[in-house]
Amino acid sequence: MACVDRLERLVNLVVALLDTRRPLTRDELRERVGGYSDDEEAFRRNFERDKELLRGMGLPLVAEPLDPLVPEGAVGYRVPKDLYELPDPGLDEEELMALSLAASAVSLDGAGAGPVTTALWKLAGGSSAPGASLAAGTRRAGPLADVPVDDTVAVVFSGVAARQRLSFGYNGERRLVDPYRLSYRQGHWYLSGYDHARCAERLFRSDRMTAPVGLEGGPGAFERPAGAPAGPPPPWRMGSDEEVVASLRVAPDHAAWVERVAGPESVTGRDHSGTYFELRVTNREAFRGFVLGFLDHAEVLGPPELREEMIEWLRAVGAGGVEVAR
Amino acid sequence: MSRPAAAERLARLLAIVPWVVAQDGPSVEEVCVRFGVSERELLADLNLLFMCGVYPFTPDSLIEVDVDDGRVWIRFAEWFRRPLRLAPQEGLALLAAAQAMLELSAAGAGTSGVEGPDRAPLASAVAKLAGVLGTSAGGTLQVELGEVAGDVLAIVEKAAGEHRKVRIEYYSFGRDVNTDRVVQPWRVFATEGHWYLLGWCERVRGRRLFRVDRVRSARMLDDSFVAPADIGPLTLYEGRPGDPLVVLDLAPGAAWVADHYPNEGVAAAGDGHLEVRLRVSSTAWLERLLLRAGPEVAVLAGAEGVGAAAARRVLALYDR
Numbered sequence: 307m308a309c310v311d312r313l314e315r316l317v318n319l320v321v322a323l324l325d326t327r328r329p330l331t332r333d334e335l336r337e338r339v340g341g342y343s344d345d346e347e348a349f350r351r352n353f354e355r356d357k358e359l360l361r362g363m364g365l366p367l368v369a370e371p372l373d374p375l376v377p378e379g380a381v382g383y384r385v386p387k388d389l390y391e392l393p394d395p396g397l398d399e400e401e402l403m404a405l406s407l408a409a410s411a412v413s414l415d416g417a418g419a420g421p422v423t424t425a426l427w428k429l430a431g432g433s434s435a436p437g438a439s440l441a442a443g444t445r446r447a448g449p450l451a452d453v454p455v456d457d458t459v460a461v462v463f464s465g466v467a468a469r470q471r472l473s474f475g476y477n478g479e480r481r482l483v484d485p486y487r488l489s490y491r492q493g494h495w496y497l498s499g500y501d502h503a504r505c506a507e508r509l510f511r512s513d514r515m516t517a518p519v520g521l522e523g524g525p526g527a528f529e530r531p532a533g534a535p536a537g538p539p540p541p542w543r544m545g546s547d548e549e550v551v552a553s554l555r556v557a558p559d560h561a562a563w564v565e566r567v568a569g570p571e572s573v574t575g576r577d578h579s580g581t582y583f584e585l586r587v588t589n590r591e592a593f594r595g596f597v598l599g600f601l602d603h604a605e606v607l608g609p610p611e612l613r614e615e616m617i618e619w620l621r622a623v624g625a626g627g628v629e630v631a632r
Numbered sequence: 633m634s635r636p637a638a639a640e641r642l643a644r645l646l647a648i649v650p651w652v653v654a655q656d657g658p659s660v661e662e663v664c665v666r667f668g669v670s671e672r673e674l675l676a677d678l679n680l681l682f683m684c685g686v687y688p689f690t691p692d693s694l695i696e697v698d699v700d701d702g703r704v705w706i707r708f709a710e711w712f713r714r715p716l717r718l719a720p721q722e723g724l725a726l727l728a729a730a731q732a733m734l735e736l737s738a739a740g741a742g743t744s745g746v747e748g749p750d751r752a753p754l755a756s757a758v759a760k761l762a763g764v765l766g767t768s769a770g771g772t773l774q775v776e777l778g779e780v781a782g783d784v785l786a787i788v789e790k791a792a793g794e795h796r797k798v799r800i801e802y803y804s805f806g807r808d809v810n811t812d813r814v815v816q817p818w819r820v821f822a823t824e825g826h827w828y829l830l831g832w833c834e835r836v837r838g839r840r841l842f843r844v845d846r847v848r849s850a851r852m853l854d855d856s857f858v859a860p861a862d863i864g865p866l867t868l869y870e871g872r873p874g875d876p877l878v879v880l881d882l883a884p885g886a887a888w889v890a891d892h893y894p895n896e897g898v899a900a901a902g903d904g905h906l907e908v909r910l911r912v913s914s915t916a917w918l919e920r921l922l923l924r925a926g927p928e929v930a931v932l933a934g935a936e937g938v939g940a941a942a943a944r945r946v947l948a949l950y951d952r
Contacts, residue, residue, distance in 0.1 A: 314643075364718070391713070395764040466773070488773050567779070
């Protein structure tokens with residue numbers, strides 16, 4: 307019962323916020339919306355919860371000073387109509403269905419009405435295409451893939467979409483980045499963008515960004531360069547070690563996989579003992595991990611320093627020289 | 633955390649109202665089908681809607697809802713001419729799903745077996761959506777579900793859909809051997825950057841999970857099979873209760889191991905070290921972990937000397 311009352315109150319709250327041109331105070335809203343408790347404390351708590359719920363749904367709830375000349379004075383709330391309304395993307399029935407099918411093939415986390423479901427509701431509600439149905443499923447037993455989308459990625463994406471700067475913590479430092487592109491690869495979201503502190507384009511993994519992750523300044527703050535690299539490079543390219551060209555031999559049974567990851571242009575030759583690769587390495591630790599994943603099916607041939615590093619590492623592990631002192 | 637029910641109903645209602653307003657009395661059934669909502673839920677929401685409006689809630693300031701003869705009209709709901717704009721998370725989720733399917737079909741799998749929406753309408757839908765979301769220029773969002781080799785993915789997905797057995801040549805990463813097996817494919821899915829095939833392996837007579845990128849070749853057989861109603865959880869790490877128990881010491885840099893793999897207990901061991909107990913089904917898996925982690929991980933019990941032996945075996949390559 308409480309839920310029904312709350313829904314009614316929420317609809318009235320949205321109506322009141324959309325209906326006004328000037329910001330309304332909390333008490334004005336209490337009067338215009340109805341359904342709030344007479345108890346002051348309970349009212350404040352419920353009002354805060356409602357506000358949070360609406361913002362969570364993406365409602366552009368603006369809080370502004372009642373008197374523009376007194377910015378530090380009391381605040382009021384409203385929802386500007388132009389920010390509320392979904393522009394018509396002009397989807398036809400077939401396009402709406404294709405989106406719905408794609409959404410059913412990919413699970414984006416969360417039970418119940420996740421962001422994909424609510425997005426499809428909105429598109430179905432705003433499109434005049436007749437006959438579309440969100441109820442139609444596929445014969446598949448479950449989703450074909452999952453692509454988790456969390457709040458951090460959503461913020462990053464809004465930065466990419468609006469060309470708005472992002473600020474976040476990364477490796478213990480605050481970064482200010484012009485977000486260019488977002489890509490999902492090998493189970494992680496990567497942002498590529500211009501890092502202001504480093505004055506260069508860098509790649510960031512979203513799950514390594516630390517709070518607060520937020521937008522800085524207004525939209526359209528920079529131009530996205532055209533034709534920049536498509537996606538994140540392989541792990542051994544993701545670092546700032548001095549670049550070396552490593553030559554690698556991979557046993558015949560395992561070479562196809564390396565070729566897929568490194569690209570066919572990295573192959574320099576083949577014989578009965580395997581396929582030979584040249585890889586440009588800027589992250590030696592990642593390179594070592596990659597090579598060791600092949601156990602005794604891959605060997606670093608050069609340059610001598612890299613080969614020597616690998617031998618030393620293996621000797622240390624082989625000597626069991628890593629006793630745990632306790 | 634799941635969305636509270638009120639938020640879900642509100643989100644749905646704010647989408648349904650503009651559409652009903654724009655139509656001339658659509659049928660209740662039409663609305664239900666379009667929004668994937670049951671008639672009972674819809675009527676409950678509509679019943680509530682007609683008590684909503686603006687202060688002072690006199691009849692002329694309320695939204696008007698008429699349900700008559702199986703049709704529904706909504707009037708005086710000027711505030712809700714359009715649905716609420718897409719939140720970034722919604723826009724991203726939708727584009728990511730669409731982009732994933734597009735890239736899949738570009739890889740050749742979508743057209744030849746993996747069931748998905750048609751490519752052309754999906755591509756144009758993505759372009760239109762991107763316009764609304766401001767990502768207009770292409771290439772700002774990429775979604776790659778996993779490396780796929782040739783037509784293997786399409787073959788196993790088709791076989792799973794048609795309940796036909798497949799013969800696969802498989803490289804077992806855990807045991808470091810190649811095998812030839814007949815598998816009853818139950819499910820094909822992508823997660824954490826890789827494609828997997830879950831099914832019954834006739835060779836070992838057991839439920840097994842295969843990485844599709846390690847299937848060297850696949851051929852669909854004429855034999856069909858019946859998949860169990862409950863295929864069980866889709867867990868990636870297949871340590872089984874009967875597997876040997878290994879106790880590892882993790883230095884702070886290797887603490888992720890305790891988070892990443894299901895285990896039978898983690899305890900703090902001083903100096904920021906953790907002691908973790910794992911069921912290890914394959915020696916090669918443990919070898920890789922120990923070789924890569926080097927000094928960060930040490931075996932305390934259960935597999936003493938495994939890392940050192942593996943290191944010496946790899947080192948033999950370098951002694952020539």
